[in-house]
Amino acid sequence: GAGVSQSPSNKVTEKGKDVELRCDPISGHTALYWYRQSLGQGLEFLIYFQGNSAPDKSGLPSDRFSAERTGGSVSTLTIQRTQQEDSAVYLCASSLETSVPASYEQYFGPGTRLTVT
């Protein structure tokens, strides 16, 4: 079946502009994560969605970052008033998390490379 897809694959934006990054998880996966990968900080968790529960936003670096997940499927990460330090690869992952002990591997999309000039 189809894996996790993300769009756009590359985004160049001017400082101060808003950007939207999209993630389409694997069908049936209830959990969705956003991570950021940058040279200085490595891989960082940003936000987590699980079913209809309130999202866990504890990893968002500032209030300029927000995300939503519509209909338990597609998610959009929005960065307002972008700064140069927001330049990174933004990775989305989905997982089939159940109450039954099982592997909880996350499957990643190809990422969106964001460059803020």
Added chain:
Amino acid sequence: AQKITQTQPGMFVQEKEAVTLDCTYDTSDPSYGLFWYKQPSSGEMIFLIYQGSYDQQNATEGRYSLNFQKARKSANLVISASQLGDSAMYFCAMSPFRGTGRRALTFGSGTRLQVQP
């Protein structure tokens, strides 16, 4: 809090030989999962192998095996019979299992493996 340490920034191995990539971790969670991901130059994170903290046997997936030593808090990845296509960045990661709630991955800094012909 969780922490993953990968002390080998880079490794070289001859084609067809085995290689071990080191990973140590620290956590206060009684139940957790350990993961290895491969990131080739294309950028996508590829799930390789998973080990649950209560699993009695070390995980194996084809040429990959995870040498799990719980008392030492280590989860080394062993790749047997290295292939040129194994050249990539390898990340060790872990997540807590707390029943419900996020299972965000905490990543190490990665090891860049280069397989030489």
